[in-house]
Amino acid sequence: MEKIRFGIVGTGNIAHRFAEAVRNTRGAALAAVASRTQAGAEAFGDEFGVPLRFAGYEAMAASDAIDAAYIAVPHSGHMGCSLLMMEHGKHVLCEKPMAINRREAALMFDCARRNGVLLTEAMWARLVPGTVKMLELVRDGALGEILGVEGKFCYTMDEDEMDHHVLKNEYGGGSLLDVGCYGLHFASWYLGGDITHVSAEADYYNGTDRHTCVLLKYRGGAIADLSSATLLRKPNEGYVYGTRGYAYLKRFYAPQEIVLEREGRREVIPVPYAGNGFEEQIEHFCDCLRQGLTESPLIPPSQTLNIITLSDQIREMIGVRYPQDGEG
Numbered sequence: 001m002e003k004i005r006f007g008i009v010g011t012g013n014i015a016h017r018f019a020e021a022v023r024n025t026r027g028a029a030l031a032a033v034a035s036r037t038q039a040g041a042e043a044f045g046d047e048f049g050v051p052l053r054f055a056g057y058e059a060m061a062a063s064d065a066i067d068a069a070y071i072a073v074p075h076s077g078h079m080g081c082s083l084l085m086m087e088h089g090k091h092v093l094c095e096k097p098m099a100i101n102r103r104e105a106a107l108m109f110d111c112a113r114r115n116g117v118l119l120t121e122a123m124w125a126r127l128v129p130g131t132v133k134m135l136e137l138v139r140d141g142a143l144g145e146i147l148g149v150e151g152k153f154c155y156t157m158d159e160d161e162m163d164h165h166v167l168k169n170e171y172g173g174g175s176l177l178d179v180g181c182y183g184l185h186f187a188s189w190y191l192g193g194d195i196t197h198v199s200a201e202a203d204y205y206n207g208t209d210r211h212t213c214v215l216l217k218y219r220g221g222a223i224a225d226l227s228s229a230t231l232l233r234k235p236n237e238g239y240v241y242g243t244r245g246y247a248y249l250k251r252f253y254a255p256q257e258i259v260l261e262r263e264g265r266r267e268v269i270p271v272p273y274a275g276n277g278f279e280e281q282i283e284h285f286c287d288c289l290r291q292g293l294t295e296s297p298l299i300p301p302s303q304t305l306n307i308i309t310l311s312d313q314i315r316e317m318i319g320v321r322y323p324q325d326g327e328g
Contacts, residue, residue: 004286007032007052007060007090009081010072011044014095018070019048021278027286034060057081061088068289070122071095074165075172076324079104082119086111091118093285097181097311098122098304100172100324105308109301118288120296121304123185127280130255130271131189134240134247138190142260143242147222151186151238151252153179154211154229166230169207172322173230176202176212176311180228182253184307187216187224190240193306194219202318205231209320 006028008015015033022030032052035041041053054060060069061084068091071081079099082092092112098121099105112119125131138146154175157164165171166178197217202209210231216224227234238252245262249255254277258269274280288296295301315321 003027003029004289005029005031005065005067006093006282007034007063007066007069008044008050008072009034009057009060009069009085010077011035011040012072015044015070015072016047017276018072018278018282019044019050021276021282023048024275025279025282025286027290028282031066032060032063057084061085061090067091068093068118068285075100075177076165076170076322079108082108083111086115086117086119089115089117091285091289093120093122093281095122097172097177097308099308100177100322101312102305102309103326104324105305109305112294116294118285118294118296119301120285120288120299122281123181123299123304124278124281125182125254126185126189126299127284128254128256128271128273128277129280130249130251130258131253133269133271134249134255134258135189137247137258137260138240138242142244143240143247143262144244146190146240146242148224148241149187149190149222149239150225150241151183152227152234153182153236153253154227154232154234155179155236156229156231156233167206167208167210169320170323172324173206174208174210174212174320175228175230176209176314176318176320178228178230180212180214180226180314181307181311183214183224183226183228184310185303186238186253187226188303188307191216191218191222191224195310198310198313198317200314200317202320204320207320209315209318212314212318214314 034054038055045053069085071094
């Protein structure tokens with residue numbers, strides 16, 4: 001099988017995780033890396049045995065050595081780097097959140113359609129075995145009618161990390177975009193998108209939301225209770241509640257174990273990752289390309305646009321704006 005050749009844009013922690021997963025994925029190869037500096041590209045290339053190392057992103061976009069680009073720069077660079085790659089005919093797997101706001105996301109999907117390439121948000125958690133199994137259980141009625149979900153994704157920075165881009169407004173920082181997006185996707189997987197009421201509260205640091213709590217009410221009566229934080233630690237756990245019981249998920253958005261509590265009986269279902277959790281999304285992206293698809297059937301543009309639109313609404317409520325939002 002001919003492998004899909006990836007180029008990585010960026011050399012941070014998430015890029016390292018992606019590179020490790022590519023090595024464990026049958027249908028993919030890591031062909032190039034691009035960094036802001038030649039030294040950064042060389043160091044990353046040496047670590048992972050990447051053949052081509054580019055200083056700057058334009059040269060990699062113009063290269064015939066890659067089929068697809070993985071965008072692993074801070075949020076504020078997602079749109080620009082994605083547009084650059086797609087205008088050069090490269091398919092793009094872009095880290096979450098794919099864009100800072102709906103306007104950016106719409107421009108990106110328009111560019112993908114215009115160039116006939118695949119653009120997919122890297123919502124890897126949708127594709128891990130635990131989520132796939134949980135969705136199967138819900139579809140089969142194992143929990144009855146789903147009436148609620150809870151999810152908390154909260155962490156705190158160390159003192160020597162306070163200069164991180166996730167704490168800076170100009171980079172699209174804050175908990176909602178960085179990790180709150182997992183909760184919003186999680187709720188949509190089990191409750192859909194027919195939301196009738198949204199409420200949110202937040203606390204702030206440096207023009208970003210350092211702790212945000214969101215309640216979503218759905219037309220059928222279900223409620224989602226979600227929270228995110230960059231400077232507050234909570235257990236990153238979640239629940240899916242139904243009329244016949246509930247599921248406890250230690251890592252709610254991408255569980256490796258599902259604990260079912262139904263009618264006084266407890267069942268534990270192991271659902272381990274194939275590797276570090278990124279392998280399934282890489283395989284799915286490659287399979288889409290081999291099938292000639294320009295949209296993922298599991299993470300379609302409509303899903304990404306709906307979640308980013310909801311994020312915009314929540315940010316309006318909590319009063320967080322970015323330079324990328326423009327005036328008004």
